[in-house]
Amino acid sequence: MQRSESRGYEGFQGRVSEFASESTPWYPPRPRARDGAPNIVVVLVDDLGFSDLGPFGSEIHTPHVDATAADGWTFTNYRTAPVCSPARAALLTGMNPHRAGFGTVAHVDPGYPGFTCELPEDAATLAESLRAGGYATLMVGKWHLTVESRMHDAADRSSWPLQRGFDRYYGCMDGFTSLHHPHRLVRDNSVIDRESFPENYFLTDDLTDEALAMIDEVRANAASKPFFLYFAHAAVHGPVQAKPVDIEAQRGRYAAGWDALREERLARQRRLGIVPAHASLPRGVLADSEQIQSWDELSDDERELFARHMEVYAAAVTSVDESVGRIRARLSELGELDNTIIVIASDNGGTAEGGPTGTRSYFSQFVAGLPLPAGWVRDVPRDIELLGGPRVHGHYPAGWARVSNTPFRAFKGSLYEGGVHAPLIVSWPESLRRGALTGTREQHIFVSDLTPTLLDLAGVAPLAHRHGSPTQEFDGASFAPALGDRAAPGREKQMFELFGARALVSAPWKAVAPAPPTPEQGAAGGNWELYDLARDPNETRDVAREHPEIVGDLARTWLTEAWRNTVFPLNDDGSLFTVRPETEAELSEPVTLPPFRPPLERFRSAKLTVLRSFEVRAEVEVGPATSGVIVAHGDQGGGYLLALDGGVPLVSYNAYGDMHRVRGVRLAAGVREIVLSCTELDGLRWRVTLHVDGEPVAELSEVPMLLGMAPFTGISVGYDYGGPVDWELHERHGIFKFSRGVLRRVRYVPGATSHFDRTVIRRIDEAVLAVAD
Template identity: 35%
Template structure:
């Protein structure tokens, strides 16, 4: 254990890792694995993917390894995390949607509980059994009941946020569904420190866990799921200052700039088109005060991304000082695309009322700081996903295609781009392959378990093959009625109303990642073949239909009211009052169509 781990400023951003130089352990023959997960990070939110945001740590990692440009995940958090950690489709793993948005009709089924089932095994459990130390610091959101916390799913040391999100400056819930922000340390309820800022704190904990056993020569698996950039979007002032004025040109200008940069970097092909989302507002129609406020909302977003990158850099510095970095494989990705739940007019009375009822303010001067509730609207979320269509929750490329960077011990890639299709269920099989650990076959721990469906990406990383999915291999996906199927270079897609029309469309997402040209009429044979493949996927993975009139935001409101009405009526009525502005803002967004 080294004597002085970190130095803090009052905001916790100018610290440097301090390491005792005489204590450098011998690296294990097996590689350490560091799995880093951003929350709601858009496809082009990193410098190495076309962003204006300063992300030197991750950009350097990209130059050391491989950037995947055609990697897909689930379009919201809990299903993505379930597949990431198990290699099993989210429906069979028990997490077809976040529990907060599941309808009662669906929750009658055992695999529609929104919590990780006992019929799957986490990569942490398998690595622990193979002699790895296993650690987690960050957002869990896969269950809090008996046997569901990460400390009971293979992680030896944990600090975990059980909820879908929370404040980044203090222990405070961000939506009325939660009475408090539910943090756990090694399976027990935990009180956050007074100087908490999420990205700094989680890296501190990751360093503490890794350092606690480093001298015994055993390798480690560390899972670091950040809160950044989930709402509320918050960052220290010194980072916000760097982005003031950067977004004064608006979301359309930003979307075009990112496209141009992504083409220059080779992330997307030249000459592609982008769709104009119906939820994107008219920047020029805003008055000067509105443009000023919108630009700062996005400035805080950029600042939060950079703060995450800064603190990840401290972890890398620690690993290098302790002689572990060269023997560590780092995997960085995001759980889904950018979040677009921010109201189009955040300065309106109804948009302010919800955050204020929870004790937050939305004032311009303090935006992003402690006590502030900040979000970005669908307009800037579309820019964060540039040049892709849609964003979080929707099965368009902007909701599902995110960055994936893999670099480290024994991997030859040096700044390589990989354009092969890959999916979130591939991460666990890849980690097992890189560490020489076998996947369970049929049974584990005395019980039957679901087989992993993901593919091992190591042959891609080793540059031994050009793709791991053949032209006829089909990968299906569904979330609350939004559906997709990937096969070769093509994608079958259906988006439910109000943003879509529920019709099936066909896209070549290699040549048209912006999903601008529907090929359904031009290629009817391919369309029918992929529709048949989707029907097989839905049957095999027990996909349930939505109840009539289902809407994910409406269901969130209903579930919150139901939970609160278990307490006295007065509390339920107060909750309804708190939720009303959120519902009004969502309905206003629907009217944009």
């Protein structure tokens, strides 16, 4: 692809003396966007299924998305990565996910180029290229492109949004969060110091407010400067939550059940031309029937609960649509809607994370690979009226995920179409005046094509150098010709890999190897399936045995593409998720935490407690009326809290929604040492004990360990930040800030790690020697 040379200050140093004088200062010219350059708004929705928007056949009311599609193009053959971080990396760099450092989500760091979970230093982002081309660059929402060990407040920020091309940022850098009580919000380069949220707070609305404010601030200071807004929604990722008014508007809509709704969506898709008339729904095993019951087989109570889950999900989609409407309204007020390119897409297919029956205990699902004891509760019962609100971290059942992905099979995390075939809408009313034709487009598009296309439409060349080094070439290519020509060619081929599964799309064929090969089979070996997508877009008929030569050709093509894209090694033994660098070891060292500061970051906190025994040692000066939280870790999704409640020590333990409480005796005035101990027991459980001045005063003899992503909200000292651990305590005292005493010292002392913790800390010098050998 043609490149422009970056013309920074260094390129002009040799000529400064020719032009500068003592009386006339000289500055290198700054690049400017061409006159009339369009604004660009990219709206990325998290875990949205192919059929969840009105233009793609949904019954969910999305008038603002519909209006956007009416002013542009609906792409029916768009594919993305099967999980979120890889899709975001490809979107922002124009590179395939592994080449962009993201072979998986940003929670691993095994030391291989395709799995650094950091964007490469020599990869220019869309924001960096547009900023060099004269754009203001703005972002709100979910980042998820910084490896989790570098999200804490003392971390290297080179992979944070501002360092990757954005002038402004507001949002959550982690993979997801509560929409009612975000576990952590960052503005620009700093965590926001706030202790609580208003009663009716909702993150989607907050992000929209911030996006509008950023646009207004640009316009107040530069009336004609084009801007790029990247709005990465936290919705509709779990925990799935929504506003009460939006949930109420969905009442009764899903009583007919997932079988009927799936058929209705397919019928609409056929009428709209989103799928060919011959497309049919996968049935039986292909439709995951082993984990999804027929709606008619469910009890009345199950149908009521499951329908309510989908009402909440639909309400969350509605809130995204409302956000799109507010942005469109502001652009219209500014007179700039016509000359704004709006992109709406999902980062992957709809997800079955909620399991066969859905869950009200979302974090209890993140326990893959662990030998869970009998009785492990994946769905702690709660009042159905609480679904979608701040007290429940829930997710809809897999039956509704299948509806979301209509007409495809499988879900997020799979390389079948349900995992990678997603909605894409592109709108640019100004181009319509130049003769472009709206409507559906069937060209094969991949997420890495978005950056080249947007730069092409904006008339901005990709940044040629970054930090003194030439930037890498795109894997994607502009699909701008397709906007004006329904017959324009699309992408020739695209490879996929995740967790050792492999796939290649090369029209009309798609080859899928759903499991890693054995060492004897080789990287291109294993059990490959073959589908003719032109005749069978739903992957219902494997024709590999009928066309072995085509399977062989596609498998060899996949291997060539895999080497070019730094895919190897394949995660065929799980080691990509267990090997970590020695730089993480210090995160598990004892630490003293100051009171009343923003919570310790989520991953930093987890390294002190998850899959290990630990102690919290507090030195407290107690008076006759001392009350409040000493330490809180977690939220309504799971956590624990130590407080003095009317001078009495209280331990609240939230086991994914199942509350346990134990109290000691009233403390005498004076300086007291209070120690909370969590000691590992067999069966992934803890014994929680409380000592005061060395004497045991209370105990929870056995509670489930908090694992995986729980506790999600980090450690706060002196108050219970954001989403409370103990809702009843919260209703009485709010954040329950420690008062009428002195928190002299709170220290976390991690103990022995569980034998179930398979993490291997690899020293860099040892890794180098291993490669040399």
